[in-house]
Amino acid sequence: MESLEFNKIAASVLVAVLIVVGVDKLGGILYHADSPDEMSYIVEIDEPSGTVVDDTAPVMSFDQLLAVALPEGGETVARKCTACHTFEMGGAEKQGPNLWNIVGADVAAVPGYDYSSALVDLGGVWSYDRLSDFLAAPRSYAPGTKMTFAGISDDADRADLIAWMRTLSDDPLPLPEVVMEVGGAETEGDVTGTLEDVSDDASDAAGDAMDAASDAADDAMDAASDAADDAMDAASDAADAVGDAADDASDAIEDATDGDNN
Ligand code: HEC
Incomplete structure (x- = not known):
């Protein structure tokens, strides 16, 4: 009887160790993420071609x-x-x-x-x-x-x-x-119209930047979801391995019990 008790305890400890090691590995697979070498969001913005303030231009008429x-x-x-x-x-x-x-x-x-x-x-x-x-x-x-x-x-x-x-x-x-010089080109019209043109340029540039940022964000989301899929696959492999090990352990317990009974 003493030997049976010992085998049961030994088997339990073995299963416990397998589970602890398995969970730890699983956690490592699930939660480990590589930090990127470079910033993912580098957004380049073209300088708007029209400039309102030009030091070389004559003062306003x-x-x-x-x-x-x-x-x-x-x-x-x-x-x-x-x-x-x-x-x-x-x-x-x-x-x-x-x-x-x-x-x-x-x-x-x-x-x-x-x-x-x-x-x-x-x-x-x-x-x-x-x-x-x-x-x-x-x-x-x-x-x-x-x-x-x-x-x-x-x-x-x-x-x-x-x-x-x-x-x-x-x-x-x-x-x-009035005639205003904007970005080297003579523009006829009132000053308000000219300023609107410049602000249109600026808002176009801002729109381009937003598009670029959203493309970059989409790419990053795709990459992240691929990585998550990989991690899930690995986790399920690991879970299978733990299950196999548990089966082995319970076989060992049965063997040990049988051996004791014989
Ligand atoms: C010290 C008094 C005085 C002050 C201050 C003054 N004026 Fe006069 N202004 C006159 C006199 C006097 C005449 C008529 C000039 C003439 O006949 O030679 C005149 C004429 C004028 C005229 C021509 C009117 C027309 O019918 O052709 C204008 C425009 C005018 N002034 C605008 C102004 C403005 C704007 C200011 C303030 C920035 C001003 N003045 C300040 C005394 C003054």
Whole structure:
């Protein structure tokens, strides 16, 4: 009897060892993953060909400044004028004439105002360019004018001011067409359109990058699922091996028991 007990215990230990070793191997097969040598996601993006900021390009022309001017800012700049001018329709004459609807109007033509000959001699109409030149330095543009005002030297402030003044009309003068240089090619149209082109280029490039990234992700998923299939096959082989070993062990137990009985 003692020998039978010993054989049973020995067989149990053998099975236990086989199972432990088998599970460990199985785990190793199932959970081991090689770390990649290289980053899988290297996404190359072409630089968009159109550039908005170019240090070598000349600063914006006055027409271009006008196209991006802020009329609300111009109303603030106009506080420098209100000591001598009213801007509302039918506003009173002060030291200078009322300025309602002045953009695009005839020079020195507000009814009843007594202009200097310097201003009358200018003739023509207040185009955007002439108004800008006059307001930059009134006494240089029209020597002898009664408008004793130093002028507004900042181009952007002057553009904002004139953009606001043009709105003071029943029929505002259209803004000048602007020509912008973008990526070496001359593009005609308004500035907004040009910026849209550049942003289209950028969004195309972003789309390409997204496509490339999603292709790479698909490849990685395929590779991972192949590896998982391989691991499952190996695991099931290992499980078969453990099963065989268990059968062998139980045969051994039977043999041992038989041997004892004999
Ligand atoms: C110190 C007073 C004074 C200030 C400040 C002043 N102006 Fe004048 N402005 C005049 C006078 C006076 C005239 C008439 C000039 C003349 O007859 O020679 C005039 C004429 C003008 C004209 C021509 C009007 C026409 O009918 O052709 C414009 C445009 C104008 N001013 C715009 C402005 C703007 C815009 C500002 C503010 C940025 C401004 N002025 C500030 C006194 C002033």
